Amino acid sequence: MGAKRRPRQYAAASMGGGSRTIVVGGGFAGLAAAVRLVAAGREVLVVEAAKHGGGRSRSFHDKVTGREIDNGQHLMMGCYWETLSFMRAIGVPDDALEVQSNLAMTMLKPGGARVELTCPPLPAPLHLAGGLIGMRGIGMLHRAAALRAGLLLRGEIARPDDNETCDAWLRRLGQTPPIRAAFWEPLIWAVLNDDPLVASAAMLIAVLERAFMGSRAASSLVVPRLPLSSVYVQRAVDYIEARGGEVRFASPARKLELDADGRVAGLTLKSGETVATEQIVTAVPPQVLLELLPEAAREHLVFRDVARLEASPIVNLWVTLDEPLLDRPFVGLIASPLHWLWDRDRIEAGTSGRPTAGDSLLSVTISGARGFVDDQPEALRELFLGEIARFFPRARPQIRGFRVVKEKRATISHAVGTYRRRPETQSPIPGLLLAGDWVRTGLPATIESAVQSGHDAAARVLSGR
Incomplete structure (x- = not known):
């Protein structure tokens, strides 16, 4: 994204290695x-406001479906190197993730x-070229x-423009x-969670570079077979606690305390403990x-930019049907407000196939859902039924x-011009490092x-910078 801006420091940072590091947030x-x-031998305390970990990638038991479900269906790619490294470190088993051998997706x-994209087993980026040439439909x-x-x-990779x-x-x-409609826009909605009319091309290009210009495996889709919290949260907590760290749930942070030098x-x-x-x-x-942050710190230009970041919503529908609707784990819908449909039973069954008995659980993703996030469930139900009739007439x-x-x-919204407002890992406050998908x-x-971002922050702590 070009030259990185260096935030003004209140004072020279000192990250001394002797004290316990506190991590705020359990996602x-x-x-x-x-x-x-x-893993590097540091003493760590994690505090999380919620009763369970996972943040915005969490699972919970739902009384309507009677199942453990995610707050929304999550999709990863083979180029999620940091994520896959993290999962290997905490011992996530290979069969917890369904990994494509080659990129393949179906749009309706x-x-x-159907429009079918199936990339052949060729080196990158020839696999994508072969897939595009051979697209059916x-x-x-x-x-x-x-x-x-x-x-x-x-x-395009050499000159990304965040204003385009x-x-x-x-x-x-x-x-x-x-x-x-069949390829680019579904990709944009999925990875940027925003309308192509406003989303930054630079952010799209960043994804294309990682996914398609490195290795064939980088573009393969990776779907968690289990609710996501059960995949990683408890394993991460166990890993931390086994190495002397502490994780506190239901422990909201209230205020960052600074000394006289800032x-x-x-x-x-929130409990009152400091x-x-x-x-x-x-x-x-x-x-x-x-x-x-203390009120005075919020006036720093870095944090004023953070305050200007806007949000983009997602609406997820979890629908229990009397019979399966899909004949594969997931499909995208072309020119529909419902972007992706996921057969959770087929996904959880994995390569063994979908169980045939009983009801079918369908997950529906509406990305960048500004026009739907305030709708009542009845209106969203009617939207679902109308779109199913359009795409599955039989x-x-x-x-x-x-x-x-x-x-x-x-x-966050990835509208043009947003990237420069996203802060660096090292904040203007010495001793405060920023992590989160939005940095x-x-x-x-x-x-x-x-x-x-979490790995970057840990690297800063360990380097003493």
Whole structure:
């Protein structure tokens, strides 16, 4: 993203290695930071406001479905190197994740016709070129347009522009409406959680570089087979505690304490306890960070930029049907407000196939859901039924249960010009390091960005900088 701006420091940072490091937040970013720190022999305390870990990538028992479900279906890629490294470190078994051997996805047109992308086992980026040329369900003219964009990608990577929208970028590269609808726009909604009309092309290009320009395996999709909290939260907690760290749930942080020189001196919890420390890693959303800061600190330009970050919501529908709707783990819908449908029973069954008996649990993702996040469940139910009738005209599913999960602040918005507002890991306050998917990692706000931010913060602590 070009030259990085150096934030003005209140005083020269001193990260002395003797004191306990406090990590605020028990989601991917916070747990990743804590795991790296205890692995290096550091004393760590993790405090999490909720009764359970996971942050915005959490699971819970739902009375409507009678199942353990995620707050939304989460998707990863083979290029999530930091995330996969974190999961290996804490002992996540290989069969907890369904990993494609080659990138493949199915998009449905209204009426049910399919567009199929299947990348052949060729070295990157030839695998993508082969997949685009061989796409089924879309004309050669449109496939050639996508291939042209792929050929120009190296030049685009060299000069990303955070002030150019994805829409403008696609127009400049001559992408036709059909290939936009079938390939580019589903990708943009999935990785940027924002409308192509406003989302930054630079953030899209960052994903394309990692996913398609390195290795074939980098672009493969990775789907957790189990609810995500059960995949990583308890394993991370066990790892931390086995190495002398401490994890406290239901322990909200209230205030960052500074000494007379403006350095970190401790953290006050909602309980009234103040824990002394010289090092704090915050791994919380932007608005929560700002609430922790002393009022004077919020006036620093870095934190004023943080206050200007906007949120982009996601609405997830969990629908129990009387019979399966899909014949594969997931599909995308072209030109629909419902972006992705996931057959949870088929996903959890893995390669053994979908159980045939009983009801079917479907997860539905509406990304960048500003137009739907305030809708009542009844309206969203009608939307679901209408779209199912459009895309599956022969299906007559009966709804046994309907659950709406809204994440109003699921991610930051990646609107053009946003990246420069995202802060560096090292904050202007000596002893305070920032983590979270929204900090400046070079990536959009994804699970990978969260884990990378945690690892970056841990590296800063360990380096003494």
